[in-house]
Structures are given as structure tokens and as C-alpha cells.
Amino acid sequence: MREMLQFYIDGQWVDPVIPSTLDVINPATEEVCGRISMGSEADVDKAVQAAVAASAGFAASSRQERLDLLQSILDVFAKRHDEVAEAIMEEMGAPWKLAKFAQAASGPQHIGAALKVLRDFPFEEIHGTTAVVKEAIGPCALITPWNWPINQIAVKVAPALAAGCTMVLKPSEIAPFDAILFAEILHEAGVPAGVFNLINGDGPTVGASMSSHPDIAMVSFTGSTRAGVAVAQNAAPGVKRVSQELGGKSANIILDDADFERAVNGGVSACFENTGQSCNAPTRMLVPRSRLDDVNRIAAARAAGVVVGDPREKGVHMGPVVSAVQWQKIQDLIQAGIDEGATLLSGGTGRPDHLERGYYVKPTIFTDVSNDMTVAREEIFGPVLCIIPYDDEAEAIRIANDTPYGLSGYVSSSNLDWARKVAAQLRTGMVHINGASLDAFAPFGGFKHSGNGREWGAHGFDEFLEVKSVFGFEAKKAS
Known part of the structure; x- marks a missing residue:
């Protein structure tokens, strides 16, 4: 029986502002296998303010510092890989082979891909006398589903870290254990306080508070098309960027x-x-x-x-x-x-x-x-x-x-x-x-009601970056 009743905010495990719990059900047995706390708007605000406070400092970190951080996360994840797989098997019913070699393995796969992309990613390009600069967009809200839980967390968190963004994650309350373990991995790996924050809760409360929060600059959502529409509507008054990976009928x-x-x-x-x-x-x-x-x-x-x-x-x-x-x-x-x-x-x-x-x-x-x-x-x-x-x-x-x-x-x-x-x-x-496999360096996403924006590889970085043109950055050459 897992008791995971705290949230990860500003580098610490903290109690919720308003105590409220949810039983997590093992789908293979229909029995309670753990409990989590359910967050409120007040918890979201605490987490967002921590992300805001850490934003400028982390955005100014060097490429090498972020490379070292991603490598540290990979090293710690390797030690806890089977523990993550066990959690996924328990919370959402994936058979052990799938849980270990596909579900849990997708986490380091995408972190490793982000690390490789980051090494040569063009944050600045010169076009004549103009510099085109890509900068961290700011504090991000990440909302992830239960079906490939660590995969969807990794494809958002890794490029956000690589881009220099701080973030608040709301994993699915149906399958939350792996996300809590992931927060422990990031803490041990040395992610600075406030850069990564985790709040458990449901979509109508925590998800809506995150997507509508005035200090959130960008929302990355994976889930149903119905829920994706609600997220976009909540984000619209703040003119936030919203990246969505939604349903399919392929x-x-x-x-x-x-x-x-x-x-x-x-x-x-x-x-x-x-x-x-x-x-x-x-x-x-x-x-x-x-x-x-x-x-x-x-x-x-x-x-x-x-x-x-x-x-x-x-x-x-x-x-x-x-x-x-x-x-x-x-x-x-x-x-x-x-x-x-x-x-x-x-x-x-x-x-x-x-x-x-x-x-x-x-x-x-x-x-x-x-x-x-x-x-x-x-x-x-x-x-x-x-x-x-x-x-x-x-x-x-x-x-x-x-x-x-x-x-x-x-x-x-x-x-x-x-x-x-x-x-x-x-x-x-x-x-x-002809049955070709997915490519972790190629963009993942869809047309029409399947969403907008792309994840994976270099295209996944762009969702977390704003583009700035600096005219006159280079002196004009003498004619």
C-alpha cells in the first residue's frame, strides 16, 4: 500500500493546503493499492510561484549546465528503472515486460534524445546583421495522461529543462505513482529548487487552475480531445501557447x-x-x-x-x-x-x-x-x-x-x-x-482534432521557446 500524500514544490515535499485524498485502484485486482492527496487552486498557486521565482535564474543557465543536469537525471533513473516499471504495472496494469522494456524505458529514451539534441541546438542564428534568438518561454504547465505515463512526462519535462524552462506537472490521478518517483529522481539528480514542481489532482480543479493561471506562459497537454478543448479554453484569456497531443483513430x-x-x-x-x-x-x-x-x-x-x-x-x-x-x-x-x-x-x-x-x-x-x-x-x-x-x-x-x-x-x-x-x-x-518503428528524434503529433504542436526531438524544443529578432546585432560591413 503506497501512501504518497505530499506534493513536490520548490525543491521540498510539502503537505497540501487543504487535506483531501484519493484511493488509487490496481486495475488487475480492483483493490486499493495506494493513496494520494488531491490538490487545490491554492496548491497550484504555490507551485506556480515557485516556478516563477526560479525562472530567470534557470533560463540564464548555460547549455553545459543543462547537459550535465540531463545526464545526472539519466544516471539516477537507471538506478530506479525497475522501481518505476513496478509502479506502472501496479497503477495502470501494464504487463511486466511492457512496463519494464517499453513503458519505463521510454523515460530515459526521451531524456537521452533531449540531451543529444541540446548539444547542438541553435539557440542563436545570425542572418545578415540580425540575430534570431530562441529563449525559454517561461513557467510551463504540464498535464499528462495515464496510458503511457512516464513517456508523456519525459517528453515534456526533458525538452522544458533543455530549453531553460521551469514547470509545474500534473500527472494523471489515476496512475500517479510513477510521476512521484520521477520527482524523487529529479530531486536526487540535482534539479534546482522551483524548476520542477508536482501537484496531484484532477483536471477540473488542478488542471483548470494551471492552464488558466496568469503566471503560466505555456501549457503542454496530452489527453482526450474533449479535455484538450477545455484546456485551450481555460488558457485563451491569458493568450498562452497551448501544445496538445490528443486522440486518434488511425x-x-x-x-x-x-x-x-x-x-x-x-x-x-x-x-x-x-x-x-x-x-x-x-x-x-x-x-x-x-x-x-x-x-x-x-x-x-x-x-x-x-x-x-x-x-x-x-x-x-x-x-x-x-x-x-x-x-x-x-x-x-x-x-x-x-x-x-x-x-x-x-x-x-x-x-x-x-x-x-x-x-x-x-x-x-x-x-x-x-x-x-x-x-x-x-x-x-x-x-x-x-x-x-x-x-x-x-x-x-x-x-x-x-x-x-x-x-x-x-x-x-x-x-x-x-x-x-x-x-x-x-x-x-x-x-x-511497412511497420516502421517510431523515431525519438522525429516530431510526434497530429492534424485536425488530434492536436497541435509537436513533441520529440528538436521540434519538441520549439514548443518551450520564444523567438526574438535582434536587428542590428551585427555591424554592417563596409560596402
């Missing part, structure tokens, strides 16, 4: 010449990874109508091989979804697919038969889905795949783009030129060709 186009065994198996596995709780999951598989029977056979066999169970057990591919609320939402959407006439290829409503407790969902595949069905329109955020047939390339592209989202896309073909041609027509911030 299409996976398998072209007629693809290796179908590889592409379909890979697509099913990618959709079910992290129990389907990834914003960029390939949840709509678009396949040639003439190959639908083959696709159904391969996909059903892959789903049948997915082992669902206790995240602590070896060989488990898929743990529970994060909460009772999320479980019920997924059940309702699966039922909507059945009611609207989609063909249920595997899975369905209820828990897997061998599991009596925990927020477990059956790996579910619908086939012969039309793109106007609820399961094809809404972000389910669970292990639910829709297989949608198409008649030609133009229809595949039209279906792929027929969504309010635009986070990611996937294309499989044995002809790289064809795959590139299709990728160029997808209205998404990212495209994976």
Missing part, C-alpha cells in the same frame, strides 16, 4: 501487394499493444475487399493467441484496462458495434472467461465494418480493431481521411514507391510504412 492501409501474413499479424498486435490504450494505435484496418476472407482468417488466429491476464504473470500479452469507467466505456462501444451490424470476428462484451476480477477486456475484432459505424468513428481506447474493406486505392485513402482525427497512419506494400504515394495523401502527423 487507419492501417494494407495494399493489395503487401505480405498479408506479416501486415495483418503486425496490425492486430499493434492495435492490442498496451491493451489498446495508445492514441496512435492502428484501430482501423483497411483491406482490399477481395482479400477480406484471408484477412479475417489471419486476424482471428492472431487474436486467439493473445494471452490476457495478471500483468505479473509471465507470458501475458495484455493486462487490464486502467479503470472501471474505461472498462464500461469499452463494453458500451463493443455493444454498439454489435447493435449496428458489424460482424464480430473475435472477442465481444464481458471479461475473458477465465478472469473473474479486474478490468479485463476480450481482444475484440469487428470485420466488414463501414466507416460510418460508431466503432469506426469513436476512439475506443481499448483492444478493439475494426476491419474495413475497400475497392480501390482512392477509396482506401478517402476512408482513411474520413475521420475528425489525424494523429497517425500506417501503410503496407511490397512496393515502397506505392506506399510513399499513399502516405503522402494521408492527413496525419505521422505515417508508418
Whole structure:
């Protein structure tokens, strides 16, 4: 039982201004596994004022000082890696292999990437007699989700530190343990007092107070599109910069010449990874109508091989979804697919038969889905795949783009030129060709309702920087 009842403000662990606690539920057991305090507007103000007080000094720190700080964080994180993975497994149900080698590992991956980018990042460029200077934007509000918790913390905190910004973090109250451990790591690594601050709490209270606070210069938010709209509305009166990474309903186009065994198996596995709780999951598989029977056979066999169970057990591919609320939402959407006439290829409503407790969902595949069905329109955020047939390339592209989202896309073909041609027509911030992995140095983000701004690599730095033109910085050369 974890008791983590303090906030990290101005380099110290402090009690909340107004005592209020929340039980944290282990989704694999449905039992209370810890308690945290829930913050108030007064706690947010304390944290923001600490960030404001530290802002000028940290913005003036040298590149080398920030490089040394990021390296120190990496060194301390390495000592506590398994502890972070254990927390993630407990709070959001990630199987141990995923928790250790993907979830927890994403933290040092992005910190290390930020360190490499920082070494040569052009904070100042000369254009003729003008200097174009990039400066820290100021105190930032960072609001992160529960599905890839340490990943989303690291992709905000690391570039903010590299840019010279101070910050206040509100992690998800559903999965808060890893963030508290991360604060301990930063403290041990020597992050100066006030540079990093952490407040636990919910979105309507702490999140709204952070995004509307007059002394916050920038808000970086990851979460649902609905919540992202609320954050932007709260920030608008202060004319703050708002960077958002929101929802997705990504299409996976398998072209007629693809290796179908590889592409379909890979697509099913990618959709079910992290129990389907990834914003960029390939949840709509678009396949040639003439190959639908083959696709159904391969996909059903892959789903049948997915082992669902206790995240602590070896060989488990898929743990529970994060909460009772999320479980019920997924059940309702699966039922909507059945009611609207989609063909249920595997899975369905209820828990897997061998599991009596925990927020477990059956790996579910619908086939012969039309793109106007609820399961094809809404972000389910669970292990639910829709297989949608198409008649030609133009229809595949039209279906792929027929969504309010635009986070990611996937294309499989044995002809790289064809795959590139299709990728160029997808209205998404990212495209994976033939199962290519993400690149920590490439920008991550989306079009349309999937957000604005970019994270990862050098593009992630820009969100935390203001640009200043200094005219006459260099003397004019004699003619």
C-alpha cells in the first residue's frame, strides 16, 4: 500500500493546503493499492510561484549546465528503472515486460534524445546583421495522461529543462505513482529548487487552475480531445501557447501487394499493444475487399493467441484496462458495434472467461465494418480493431481521411514507391510504412482534432521557446 500524500514544490515535499485524498485502484485486482492527496487552486498557486521565482535564474543557465543536469537525471533513473516499471504495472496494469522494456524505458529514451539534441541546438542564428534568438518561454504547465505515463512526462519535462524552462506537472490521478518517483529522481539528480514542481489532482480543479493561471506562459497537454478543448479554453484569456497531443483513430492501409501474413499479424498486435490504450494505435484496418476472407482468417488466429491476464504473470500479452469507467466505456462501444451490424470476428462484451476480477477486456475484432459505424468513428481506447474493406486505392485513402482525427497512419506494400504515394495523401502527423518503428528524434503529433504542436526531438524544443529578432546585432560591413 503506497501512501504518497505530499506534493513536490520548490525543491521540498510539502503537505497540501487543504487535506483531501484519493484511493488509487490496481486495475488487475480492483483493490486499493495506494493513496494520494488531491490538490487545490491554492496548491497550484504555490507551485506556480515557485516556478516563477526560479525562472530567470534557470533560463540564464548555460547549455553545459543543462547537459550535465540531463545526464545526472539519466544516471539516477537507471538506478530506479525497475522501481518505476513496478509502479506502472501496479497503477495502470501494464504487463511486466511492457512496463519494464517499453513503458519505463521510454523515460530515459526521451531524456537521452533531449540531451543529444541540446548539444547542438541553435539557440542563436545570425542572418545578415540580425540575430534570431530562441529563449525559454517561461513557467510551463504540464498535464499528462495515464496510458503511457512516464513517456508523456519525459517528453515534456526533458525538452522544458533543455530549453531553460521551469514547470509545474500534473500527472494523471489515476496512475500517479510513477510521476512521484520521477520527482524523487529529479530531486536526487540535482534539479534546482522551483524548476520542477508536482501537484496531484484532477483536471477540473488542478488542471483548470494551471492552464488558466496568469503566471503560466505555456501549457503542454496530452489527453482526450474533449479535455484538450477545455484546456485551450481555460488558457485563451491569458493568450498562452497551448501544445496538445490528443486522440486518434488511425487507419492501417494494407495494399493489395503487401505480405498479408506479416501486415495483418503486425496490425492486430499493434492495435492490442498496451491493451489498446495508445492514441496512435492502428484501430482501423483497411483491406482490399477481395482479400477480406484471408484477412479475417489471419486476424482471428492472431487474436486467439493473445494471452490476457495478471500483468505479473509471465507470458501475458495484455493486462487490464486502467479503470472501471474505461472498462464500461469499452463494453458500451463493443455493444454498439454489435447493435449496428458489424460482424464480430473475435472477442465481444464481458471479461475473458477465465478472469473473474479486474478490468479485463476480450481482444475484440469487428470485420466488414463501414466507416460510418460508431466503432469506426469513436476512439475506443481499448483492444478493439475494426476491419474495413475497400475497392480501390482512392477509396482506401478517402476512408482513411474520413475521420475528425489525424494523429497517425500506417501503410503496407511490397512496393515502397506505392506506399510513399499513399502516405503522402494521408492527413496525419505521422505515417508508418511497412511497420516502421517510431523515431525519438522525429516530431510526434497530429492534424485536425488530434492536436497541435509537436513533441520529440528538436521540434519538441520549439514548443518551450520564444523567438526574438535582434536587428542590428551585427555591424554592417563596409560596402
